Amino acid sequence: MAAAALVLGAGAGMTLLAPRALADDADRQSSLSGDGGTGATGGGTADAADTADGDQSGGQSAEQPASADEPTLTIDEATAVVTASSGWRIRVTVANGTDRTMPSGTLTALVNAAHVFASRTDIQDWSQGEVPIPTPDVLGAVDVPELKPGASATVTVDASADVLASIAVWGPKPVLLDYAAGDPSAQSAQDAQNGTGAGSDAAAGAHVQVHTFLTRSSDGMASGQTPAMDMTVALPIASDGWDADADAISSLVEDGDTDAEDAAGVVVDDADAQQERRLQQLSVAHPALQIVADPATLKAAGMPAQVTALMQPSGFDITAYAAYGDADAYAAAGVDDADWSAQTALDDYRDAIGDQNASGSVVAWQGDAAWSLDSLTTAKRQGYDVVVADHEFDDSDDSTVHTGTVVVPTDAGDVTVLTQQRELSRLAQGQATSDASDGETSVAGRLARFVAQSAFYQMEQPYTSRNLLVCFGQNADMTMVDTLMAALEQAPWLHLTDLSTLEQAEPLASGDNALSMVADSAQLDDTESAEVASTLSALQGSRDDITRITRDVVDAGDGKVSGRAASWSDALLAAQSACARTALGGDADVAQRMTQGAAAIASWLTDGIVITPTESVSVVSETAQMPVTVSNTLPYPVHVQVRSSTGSMEIVTSRSADVDVPAHGDAQVTFKIRVSASGSARATLTLHDRDGRQFGSSRTTDITSVLRISDMSGFVIIGLAVLLGLLGLWRQFHREKDPDE
Structure with missing residues (x-):
């Protein structure tokens, strides 16, 4: 028993088609001239549910431009393999992406039942509409209703096995989908008169053709079978x-x-x-x-x-x-x-x-x-x-x-x-063989071309x-x-x-x-090379930060990373490696997300050790103290060095202090402040690892000095000032004046 034809398209299944009578040439000419009706050939239906304004139908149709010159035809479904008993069906969406109303028209499907493609170039040229292969055999015709701007209609053309009986040689055959609505020549004249692309609705018309294929298997044919x-x-x-x-x-x-x-x-x-x-x-x-x-x-x-x-x-x-x-x-x-x-x-x-x-x-x-x-x-x-x-x-x-x-x-x-x-x-990857291949804008259209192309490849050798x-x-x-x-x-x-x-x-x-077929090396283009370099740089930065914290800050108690802390360090680096490997799979979006993920591991670590300084310090003598708290949210103790700098000559602090901070705990260090004059300064506090490299965020503390005299040296200074003042007065009263004074 001959296999039934498989229909291409979303939800496609096995479809047996009812018999239709062959059309005569007069019927074909009537359908092509834009006369209404289904034509005398084949059969067809229009899906009224898909003719609403703005409906783009079915999800298979390509998105239409806001103001196209002509309506578009998109193949939603087509019989893949035509057998002796299968018949042929095609479902097409006619979409009016223009800014004018399209009058009712006719979609006719035509084929050249006797044509045998001679080369791959012939097939490609037909798909692009660049070769004038005649299509005298009518598969069927169907009425297309009036379409307002933005509206679409889905119609189906059926051709029975009897209609296809004239195909005597198996393989791909050229199919022409011809949509005629109104009088296209009247539209062109109106456009020329108006100087625009939109004539009157009454005269608007269109004539659009799309090129595709049907493929007849050797099932039921007298010709000998060739190896698959x-x-x-x-x-x-x-x-x-x-x-x-x-x-x-x-x-x-x-x-x-x-x-x-x-x-x-x-x-x-x-x-x-x-x-x-x-x-x-x-x-x-x-x-x-x-x-x-x-x-x-x-x-x-x-x-x-x-x-x-x-x-x-x-x-x-x-x-x-x-x-x-x-x-x-x-x-x-x-x-x-x-x-x-x-x-x-x-x-x-x-x-x-x-x-x-x-x-x-x-x-x-x-x-x-x-x-x-x-x-x-x-x-x-x-x-x-x-x-x-x-x-x-x-x-x-x-x-x-x-x-x-x-x-x-x-x-x-x-x-x-x-x-x-x-x-x-x-x-197979969802691309047309050419931008000009008008029948390959949908899944079903591309699959029809795939089947036809594969049949030709077998036939050529x-x-x-x-x-x-x-x-x-x-x-x-x-x-x-x-x-x-x-x-x-x-x-x-x-x-x-x-x-x-x-x-x-x-x-x-x-x-x-x-x-001889392989180049010695391959080059990435500038964009690809820059993306790889950027990804690698970001990943190296995150790994360096993780290594710095786990190896040069975490302290297992003996000044070294050992035991469970070492295992934890290995786990963190393994997690970063997992992010890095995934980031380098060639997808730019994944690379961005995974470099951010690796950076998040490093950030969680560095942000887990923070300085909590005193909000501000007021100094009323030459010396004072500035307490600083270091908090550690990590699961292991850490050893850090806290450094302080004011950038001032009059108000200075001690330079650094080492501190051990327990896991999930706090520790405090104290910095000495020395003041030589009243004023203000801002101390900047930073964290450093065992090798003196800074990490994490810096913090600041404002220091204000109001210098007061509170010891013997102050009184000596005051006494000297009084004596100098008295000496100045004495000289003023006892100096000799010039005769001219």
């Missing part, structure tokens, strides 16, 4: 919702937890864990889907262990690491090579599933930069024998597609590069063994993944394989031929 082409479809699961848990950081810093193994718990996944679990559950519905998962994401989302392979922990960007070329900067930021090795990925996976004997293959997924000989060598040294290239590896413009396996020799050994097929992966790799993106839409996989499972020209089969396939290139 192998295809491997990989879905990476790695979160972009990482953040730092403030409660976990507070508990770790203030309660003195000593389990460094649990320190990574400060990193949490704020992404939709339910959505991630659903994505993985697709592997149950579609066993051929190859799940390549980050073990950290698996653990955070509580996912089951049904994965094909593991990727590097936290999606660490190996390609950016090699391109940046400064391993010491990464180590100073808290990320050593062992933190993202293949063995660490396997260890993290075992922790995630609670089975220390579990095994699995590990591959390295590409980051922001291109795979180069340097980065492949780095990956190999870290235990990755296989890497996935989902961009910038094989950009060749070969006339035919080929197996996505390349074996590259490096100084550390051979690395198998699994490189994606560019056009198919672009469509039907007896050549090939295995194409298709990669979804890390933020793949669940509905798109489900619908695409269902379509591929219904495509008899494809044989879905697993990663292991692809790895073992005859490679496209190896040895020197493979080396």
Whole structure:
């Protein structure tokens, strides 16, 4: 029994279509001229619920500009694989994004049942509307109601198996969606007269065409069957919702937890864990889907262990690491090579599933930069024998597609590069093959193109063994993944394989031929390089602060960090490393959140030791005392040096005082004040570690001096002043005057 056709689109299912009669040419011309009615061909319906003002329909339609020149057509659903009995259905949203009312019109679906695409260029040109392929065969037509500005209508065209019986050769066929409303020529004349883009409502019209495909399988055809082409479809699961848990950081810093193994718990996944679990559950519905998962994401989302392979922990960007070329900067930021090795990925996976004997293959997924000989060598040294290239590896413009396996020799050994097929992966990742491909603005439109393109690839070399790799993106839409996989499972020209089969396939290139495909090194662009540098600098600063407090301030009682305090220090540094590894996964938003998380650990530590000075000090003699309290909220005692400076010559304090402060306690030190004149000054108090390096926030105390005489030296000074005054008077009365005076 022939398989039913699978329909592409949200909530798509298996659809059998009722028979329709073929149209004659006069009916087609009537529908294209804008006459009302459904036309005599095929069949169709308009969904009245979707014709309200401002309705953009269904969520699949692209957002419309405020004042477009023409209405737009968006494919919401289309039959993926047409069989001998399936028929064909397409659901289209017509949206009026113009500022004029569109009169009622007709949407007609046409096809060239006999056309055979000769090349990939022909298919691409058709998708862009750049090649005049005639479409004489009418699949169906449907009325489109009047559309006010901002309104939309969703209509459906059905074509029965009888209508499709004229297709004699399997493969992709060009489909033209033609929407005619009112009299477009009258609108153009009105616009010219008005000098604007908006004529009168009565004359407003439009004629819009969109180019797409239907793909007929060989089911029920007399032509001989050819071998199916192998295809491997990989879905990476790695979160972009990482953040730092403030409660976990507070508990770790203030309660003195000593389990460094649990320190990574400060990193949490704020992404939709339910959505991630659903994505993985697709592997149950579609066993051929190859799940390549980050073990950290698996653990955070509580996912089951049904994965094909593991990727590097936290999606660490190996390609950016090699391109940046400064391993010491990464180590100073808290990320050593062992933190993202293949063995660490396997260890993290075992922790995630609670089975220390579990095994699995590990591959390295590409980051922001291109795979180069340097980065492949780095990956190999870290235990990755296989890497996935989902961009910038094989950009060749070969006339035919080929197996996505390349074996590259490096100084550390051979690395198998699994490189994606560019056009198919672009469509799977939610991108049109070109900005000009007017039928690929929606999921359903892109999937129709995917199915057509894959059929053409098999037809161009039907007896050549090939295995194409298709990669979804890390933020793949669940509905798109489900619908695409269902379509591929219904495509008899494809044989879905697993990663292991692809790895073992005859490679496209190896040895020197493979080396010629790979650059010696890759460069980050200026923006990427600046982002990495900024992230590393921030992470190094937070790690330095943590190290300073735990190693040069905390005192376990013997002037050293030992015992539980040492374990606590290790846990804090492990937590910072977990933040750092996640920050270096290539996502800018995650990098920002995780550098802030690492900085929060350091801030909790430095802010846990604070100075509480006396609010102000009034001095009425030459000497006085200034008490200063140091508070410690950390779970271990600390030894600090408090320094004071006034910046004044008349009012000065002693320079420094050492103090031991108990855990969760206070201690007080006293500074001496010396005054030589009345006045005021401000003492600045700072904290310093054992090596004399300042940390934390400074505090100030205002000092005011009103100098009073309160000892014998004061009376001596007064007596001298009186004698000097009397002497001055005596000289004034006894000096000889000049004759002229």
